[in-house]
Amino acid sequence: MPDFYPIARRILFSLDAEAAHHATLAMMKTADAFGVLGQLAGLDEGPDPVASREVEVMGLTFPNRVGLAAGLDKKGEAISAFGNLGFGHVEVGTVTPMAQSGNDKPRLFRLKEHEAIINRMGFNNPGVPSMMENIGKSRRGFRGILGINIGKNKDTPNEGFIDDYLKCxxxxxxxxxxxxxxxxxxxxxGLRDLQSESNCRELILRMQERREKLKGENDGKYVPFVIKIAPDLAEDAVKALAAVFSETRIDGVITTNTTIERAGVSGHEYAKEAGGLSGAPLTEKATEILALLRSEMDDAIPIIGSGGVMSPADARAKFDAGASLVQVYSGLIYRGATLVREIAEELE
Ligand SMILES: Cc1cc2nc3c(=O)[nH]c(=O)nc-3n(C[C@H](O)[C@H](O)[C@H](O)COP(=O)(O)O)c2cc1C
Incomplete structure (x- = not known):
């Protein structure tokens, strides 16, 4: 099957970045509904390539080690489509208690020469109730693991942030x-201030307490939760968080989100745009944070590696640094869906 992605990419990259994002999701959903998504994405036909790569993490059976990072399916509308691209897990969101429109446009920039993206979307999302409706429809037929990424509304002051996470x-x-x-x-x-040792400990303990109650109300269903941290934390801050994660026995951690640094892209026309940088310039930094956390934290707590996974070799480096699973966002935009299966194979 020919890989149409290089052609599709040329067309999509000629559009404004956010318009291309919406066009891609719409196309994917339609192709998935007609059962032709795999062919369009250049994926091989034949036996299910993800069937034999099951791995147990956080008490869940993941079909393979590669997942979709949060922020691409913010509304939870294309879950089965992403599953059919080969992702073993799909993380939707970030969702906040109430809908919000996010920052003014433009807020998404491609730095093609660097295989990078800068975004300052600002949690544009439909809010929890609408998200739940979308998920009910779009997860039909999905055999992977569904992660839901939660956050606080922009207008919620940091003093009340825990309530937003509990509501979600x-x-x-x-x-x-x-x-x-x-x-x-x-x-x-102010969101990143919540990564302080005391805020983080309090959040984890309150979420664990609330989960006990929810478990009772949901036939004993235990839902693991993880915290997603930034790559811009100082070494001491990572060590302090590692201690909190070990002490509270959190289920897992995702390292990392996007960076506010601009190392590797300075001089680019978009380098000074505010927001988080992702893609190739983030690879090494994110792996460093992962390795540091791994060396400081209780071995039993799994880490999900995100940040600049652009190739099977990048995924292997995250795995070697101690990740149990990896996630991809920018790599999918620059390399296309064949990357997902290549990584799943690499980490088998
Ligand atoms: C446009 C865009 C939107 C994102 N939105 C979210 C989000 O809502 N929540 C979140 O936790 N991470 C979000 N991320 C971060 C990604 O999940 C991922 O952690 C980051 O991009 C690093 O991975 P990558 O280099 O593979 O892109 C977003 C990233 C991009 C590029």
Whole structure:
């Protein structure tokens, strides 16, 4: 089967980045509904290539080690389509308790020469109730693991942030296989301050307490939750968080979100745009943070590696640094869907 992605990419990259994003999701959903998504994405036909790569992480059976990072399916509208591209897990969101429109446009920039993206979307999302409706429809036929990434509304002051996470936890619990508390988007003012040792400990303990109650109300269903951290944390801050994660026995951690640094892209016309940088310039930094956390944290707590996974070799480096699973966002935009299966094979 020929890989149409190089042609599709040329067309998509001629559009404004956010328009291309919406066009791609719409196309994917349609192709999936007609059962031709795999062919269009240049994937081989034949036996299910992800069937024999099952791996147990956080008590869940993942079909393979590669997942879709949060932010691409913010509304939870294309879950089965992403599953059919070969992702073993799909993380939707970030979703906040109430719908919000996010920052003004333009807010998404491609730095093609660097295989990078800068975004300052600002948690544009439909809010928990609408997200749950979307998920009910779009997960039909999906055999992978569904992660739901949660955050706080822009207008919620940091003093009340825990309530927003608890509201989301309540709202998404039933539908989620795992839940990610996102404390690391650079595009919601003050959000990253929630990564302080005391804020993080309090959040984890309150979420664990609420989960006990939700477990009772959901026939004993235990939903693991993880915290997603930033690559811009200082070494001491990572060590302090590692201690909190070990002490609270959190289910897992995602390293990392996008970076506010501009190393590797300075001089580019978009380098000075505010927001988080992802893709190739983030690869090494994200792996360093992963390795540091791995060396400091209780071995039993799994890490999901995100940040600049652009090739099977990048995925292997995350795995070697201690990740149990990896996630991809920018790599999918620059390399296309064949990357997903190549990584799944590499990490088999
Ligand atoms: C346009 C865009 C939107 C994103 N939105 C979210 C989000 O809502 N929540 C989140 O936790 N991460 C979000 N991310 C971060 C990604 O999930 C991922 O952690 C990051 O891009 C690094 O991975 P990558 O280099 O493979 O892109 C977003 C990234 C991009 C490029």
């Amino acid at each position: 936890l309540e709202g998404v619990y039933q539908a989620a296989d795992y839940i990610t508390a996102n404390l690391s988007s650079p595009n919601t003012k």
